[in-house]
Amino acid sequence: MMGGWPRRIAAALLIAIAAFALAGPVLIGLDPAQQDLGRTLMPPGGGDLLGTDNLGRSLLARLAQAAQISFLLALLSVSSAAIAGVSTGLAAAWWGGWMERILVAIADMMLAIPGLLLVFLLIAFAPGEVWLIYAAISLTLWIEYFRVVRATARPILAGSEVQAARLLGFGATYIIRRHVLPEVAPLLLTLMAYGAATTVLAVASLGYINVGIHPPTAELGQMMSEYFPYYRAAPWLIAAPITLLATGLLCLALLASRDKPQ
Amino acid sequence: MRSIASLLGRRVLQALLAALFVSSLCFFMVRFLPGDIAFDIASGRYGQEMTTQAAAAEVRAELGLDKPMAAAWLSSVSALARFDLGRSYTLGKPVWGLIREQLGHTLQLSGLAMLFSLLIGPPIGIIAALRPGGLVDRLNLLGSALLRALPPFATGIILIIIFAASLHWLPAAGHTQRGTIILPALTLALGLAAVSSRVVRSAMIDVARSAYFHFPLTKGLPLSTVVLRHGVRNMAVPVIAHLAMQFVYLIEGAIVVETLFAWPGIGHALSHAVRERDIPLIQGAVLVMAILFVLFNMVIDLVLVALDPRMRAG
Numbered sequence: 131m132m133g134g135w136p137r138r139i140a141a142a143l144l145i146a147i148a149a150f151a152l153a154g155p156v157l158i159g160l161d162p163a164q165q166d167l168g169r170t171l172m173p174p175g176g177g178d179l180l181g182t183d184n185l186g187r188s189l190l191a192r193l194a195q196a197a198q199i200s201f202l203l204a205l206l207s208v209s210s211a212a213i214a215g216v217s218t219g220l221a222a223a224w225w226g227g228w229m230e231r232i233l234v235a236i237a238d239m240m241l242a243i244p245g246l247l248l249v250f251l252l253i254a255f256a257p258g259e260v261w262l263i264y265a266a267i268s269l270t271l272w273i274e275y276f277r278v279v280r281a282t283a284r285p286i287l288a289g290s291e292v293q294a295a296r297l298l299g300f301g302a303t304y305i306i307r308r309h310v311l312p313e314v315a316p317l318l319l320t321l322m323a324y325g326a327a328t329t330v331l332a333v334a335s336l337g338y339i340n341v342g343i344h345p346p347t348a349e350l351g352q353m354m355s356e357y358f359p360y361y362r363a364a365p366w367l368i369a370a371p372i373t374l375l376a377t378g379l380l381c382l383a384l385l386a387s388r389d390k391p392q
Numbered sequence: 393m394r395s396i397a398s399l400l401g402r403r404v405l406q407a408l409l410a411a412l413f414v415s416s417l418c419f420f421m422v423r424f425l426p427g428d429i430a431f432d433i434a435s436g437r438y439g440q441e442m443t444t445q446a447a448a449a450e451v452r453a454e455l456g457l458d459k460p461m462a463a464a465w466l467s468s469v470s471a472l473a474r475f476d477l478g479r480s481y482t483l484g485k486p487v488w489g490l491i492r493e494q495l496g497h498t499l500q501l502s503g504l505a506m507l508f509s510l511l512i513g514p515p516i517g518i519i520a521a522l523r524p525g526g527l528v529d530r531l532n533l534l535g536s537a538l539l540r541a542l543p544p545f546a547t548g549i550i551l552i553i554i555f556a557a558s559l560h561w562l563p564a565a566g567h568t569q570r571g572t573i574i575l576p577a578l579t580l581a582l583g584l585a586a587v588s589s590r591v592v593r594s595a596m597i598d599v600a601r602s603a604y605f606h607f608p609l610t611k612g613l614p615l616s617t618v619v620l621r622h623g624v625r626n627m628a629v630p631v632i633a634h635l636a637m638q639f640v641y642l643i644e645g646a647i648v649v650e651t652l653f654a655w656p657g658i659g660h661a662l663s664h665a666v667r668e669r670d671i672p673l674i675q676g677a678v679l680v681m682a683i684l685f686v687l688f689n690m691v692i693d694l695v696l697v698a699l700d701p702r703m704r705a706g
Contacts, residue, residue: 235409238402242410243682246644247662251414251678254666255421331543335648338545339663354546361553368553372546379541 140384147378151201154194162191163346171364183367184360192348193370199349200378203260204329207267208322214268215275216318220306222276223283230280237273245270249332250341257341267332271325278317283310323386327379334375350375399693407686411679415472418675419465422455425669430457433481477679478672482665487676491658495680498657501577501650502642508581509588509638514631516585517592524597532589539586544645548579548652564653576653580645584638591634595627602626629700632692639688643681 155162166186174181180189222230240248252266286292286309295305330350336342337351345352350371357367430452452458459467471478477487520529539547555575556564563569599605600623608618646659654660658677665673 235405238406239409239413242406242686243414243678244640244643244685246647247678247681250647250662250666251417251674254669254671254674255425257666257669334543335545335644338543338648339651339666341663341666351543351545354549358549361549362557368549372542372549375543375546376538376541380537383537383540 136384137387140381143377144381144385147197147374147381148201150194151197155191155198158188158191158194160188160191162187162195162348164188171360171367173364174366180370181364181366183357183364189367189370192353193374196348196350196353196371197374199260199343199347200330200333203264203267203333204326206264207271207329208325210264210268211271211325212275212318212322215272216279216314218272219276219279220283220310222280223287223310224302224306233276234280237276240270240273245328246332246335249336253336253341258344260343263333263336263342267329270332271328274321274325275318278321279314282314282317286310286313320386323382327382327386330375330378330382396694396697399697400690403686403690403693407683410682410686411472412469414678414682415468415675416465418671419468421671423457423461423464430455477676480665480673481670482668482673483670487672490661490673491676491680494656494658494661494677497655498646498650498659501573501655501657502580502646504573504577505580505584505642506638508577509584512581513585513588514592517589518596520589521593521596521600524593529593532593536586536590539582543648544579544583545648545652547582548576548649551575551579551582552652572653573655576649576655579649579653580642583641583645587641588631588634588638591631592627595630596623598630599623599627625699629696632695632699636689636692639685643685 164187166182168186169182170184170186172182172186174189180193183189183192218233222233243251248270249263249266252269253262256262287305292305292309295309300308333342333349334351334354337349337353338355340352340355342352343349353371354368357364357371361368430448433455434447434451457464475488477491479486480490483490516528516532520526520532523529542550552564552575555562562575563572564575604626605618605622608622609615643659646657647663648659649655650657650660651663658681661673662677664670665677
């Protein structure tokens with residue numbers, strides 16, 4: 131039903147968003163926190179490409195900064211969670227025994243607390259601290275990698291190919307690289323796309339509740355809560371962050387759906 | 393029935409560990425937060441001017457901050473075992489009473505959201521499954537993808553702009569007015585239905601392709617009988633297994649949607665508590681939601697075992 135082209139478009143759009151996030155703030159060259167109370171709620175198309183907000187700040191500069199923060203947090207959280215989850219998952223599958231049981235118990239325990247709830251709980255230590263947002267989100271994300279890697283690696287490690295490799299004297303690194311990782315890798319890509327979407331959503335939710343990134347730093351969720359009251363006078367203000375967020379998440383979902391999308 | 397016992401045992405253990413984890417985190421939060429928390433609480437309770445060293449010391453003793461760490465931790469665990477959740481720092485009332493009231497509002501909202509989503513999701517999924525690739529199926533795929541790409545609060549903002557601010561059909565927010573529950577419930581329901589319609593669709597397609605569905609048709613039973621006797625029960629397994637994910641969505645969605653619509657539920661309370669660092673209230677809200685989540689999962693485990701005999705053997 132769906133060929134390869136939606137995923138190709140999604141990948142291209144994601145690359146565009148990534149470029150906007152990484153290079154945008156420098157290229158635009160405007161301070162996203164610079165207020166100009168003489169030029170508030172300017173419509174798009176004027177001097178500032180996307181207009182100005184309720185405090186006269188450039189909407190484009192704010193969007194770029196918000197995109198940068200969400201993008202970097204997603205990149206960092208997903209890679210940390212993947213590294214932690216894959217290594218613990220492999221360790222559990224390789225050694226088994228008590229270590230595996232303890233790791234499974236920890237994962238089970240954390241699974242009892244829905245992800246966003248855990249992030250909220252941890253964020254209460256220091257609301258608004260970026261490192262804590264990163265740590266809290268990574269802590270909720272690693273579980274999926276751990277579970278998937280452990281479940282995939284266990285039957286492979288118990289199988290006859292690995293037994294043969296062991297008898298031939300190959301070491302752990304070789305067996306894992308040669309027999310386990312090729313099976314795990316395609317699953318990881320899906321998990322990482324989902325993880326990035328989860329991170330972006332969580333950061334926006336925190337921002338929306340005003341416990342996320344500190345203002346005046348722009349953040350998508352916080353922009354939505356700030357611009358909502360102006361939807362009649364300046365509808366582009368609320369439309370911009372929602373559109374950017376939805377486009378990014380839609381592309382991530384398309385990338386994550388490997389075969390037929392549900 | 394050994395498998396059922398071990399299923400239940402695992403869930404109970406999971407709930408206990410999670411409760412211990414949450415309460416320990418909150419315990420360390422009180423001890424390691426920067427600033428003198430006893431002073432903050434005392435000033436919140438008696439007002440900035442009335443806060444004396446004596447008042448702060450009283451609060452410190454109440455929190456057990458003057459006791460050694462291990463003893464204080466043990467007494468916090470024993471308080472938890474007695475279901476004593478302490479008093480809210482900001483409101484001064486026992487957390488249990490606050491949460492009981494908020495939970496009622498949240499259950500009311502999630503119940504209605506669930507009902508709306510059942511009216512929207514599964515019927516669309518079944519219609520889409522009748523002609524995979526047809527118009528309804530494509531529209532459903534598009535709508536579901538769009539809704540899934542929106543965080544619940546953004547869906548809510550769009551609904552408010554359409555139904556409350558532009559059309560004036562429904563009140564936008566609050567709790568006292570009639571009909572205020574409809575928009576937040578619809579917000580959550582759309583998010584739920586976006587997923588459940590697709591799950592129902594693919595479950596229905598799988599069942600319709602199977603031999604056990606075709607055989608009674610070939611033997612001449614009417615379609616309705618076949619769907620009821622062979623379709624629904626088999627279809628229910630993946631759909632019910634998916635309910636656990638829907639519950640996660642409801643809990644996570646409740647936090648932001650209740651805040652957006654000023655609905656006085658447990659999610660609204662949690663977001664306030666995090667902002668104000670009202671640790672007993674955070675602990676209470678997270679504990680109650682986590683335990684509800686585990687209970688819900690336990691019920692789903694049991695229903696799945698009852699529906700699918702294959703799960704009883706393993």
